[in-house]
Amino acid sequence: MDSDHPFFFGPGGELFGLYHPAPSRANKAALLCPPLGQDQIRCHRLYRQLANALAAEGCAVLRFDYYGTGDSAGSSAEVDWDRCIADTCAAADELRARSGVEHVVAFGARLGGSIALAATKRARLADVVVWDPVVDGCAYIQQLDAMQAALRQDPHRFVAPRAVEGAAAQWLGFAISQRLRHQLADLRPDTAGSPSLVLDSLPPTPAHRWKGLIAAHAKVKELHPFTPWDDLRRLEQAILSHPLIQTVTSHWQGGH
Template sequence: MGMYHGVAGHAPVGMLLCPPLGQALMRTHRIYRQLATGLAARGICALRFDYRGSGDSAGDSLALDWQHCLADIRSAAAELRVRSGCATVIGFGAQLGGSLALAAAPAVGFTRLILWDPVLDGARHVAELDAWQEELRNDPLHYARPRSAADADGQWLGFPVSPHWRAQLSAWRAEPARIPVLIVDSLPEAMAGGWSPLVEAGAQVATMRPGTHWGDLHRLEHAILAPDLLRLVGEAVEQAA
């Protein structure tokens, strides 16, 4: 499932918006649409899409697979090139969408990456998701009494997760890309600063505040509003055009 945002005439540059997953996917849907619309207004075509088994795409969410996601990115990038005729494609992704864009970059042929709070250490992120799930299970604002561990097992913040996906994500470790990378850092200050694997290879970091609380239980299913993201990404893409 995808949505193309075209421009009048030839578009020399396009952006592929690689989505995150789970709660992050729901919460960024609006800003992804705003970003794609804003890019098109600047003369830069964009394509939004969902991986098979996620969002509005067909498939069982329990069959989510890392390699399938990478294949979907390759297919979406090919579709963007066919529809727009653009020679330059920039990859964008938030959280796990940034991780997948980074992993797919060599095969896709991205010329640049813009990553919004990407996950660079899968095992650490799995532990974080487990902690958020345990906090949700015991949250009195969501449940009159704590859910049993059995009832909450196999879920991350309302989304089912298979042992297969859990193992694949746990094994993910980011490796530097051989193309320019801009990291948009909107993590709370206590959580920020873990970008060294990419920064040491030349990635630039743009700090965006206030921070984005991806795991805030009181903001589940609430759209993330980040107007500065639209400005930061728009300016970065125009510089690369």
């Protein structure tokens, strides 16, 4: 039987969380920051497996949904970058209160990694591990726009192509506000909140891609096989990675 506990927390009880207590007194606390959109649904299983693995190692863990995502209050069109960062701060405080551990580390995949980095100071995160974080907001927007354009014409999904207007203002199943588009366009590497570990499972690109994101002490570890984040044919397939779970768990066991 699982002992993780589902609950609502935060301002107005609007945020959904699942707390995984450590089997005995926790020596560390880990906050798992989810990605946004379809990446969040695809990573749900992996986040649960990672939370269980960390909890088994004596780490108290909190998974949560930002406002407008998952089981939290709000609609998908209301997802807002600043609110995501505020929610991460609220989640870190909630984790401290539940675990009694002040030292909180964070993990995030894709935009979840970008949010964790942006929230590092405000949420008083002692360490951040990121997996294929989004560091170039404009390129990311272009990629999602291109995928959305392809999706509405996908013969494997629709009997006939759908009209442009019927697929507008949304990315891969989720309504997107203009405000979020603008916020993501401003996304740049945040050197103020450097991760100690970058897990890289993107197709090969020049090694300098992470320059500016990572501090001198940070490590980059490649994971294989590559993760099909941007493959439309796999849009509704779960993303699982046992190497990732092992790497993150052993990284934080090692004293980070």
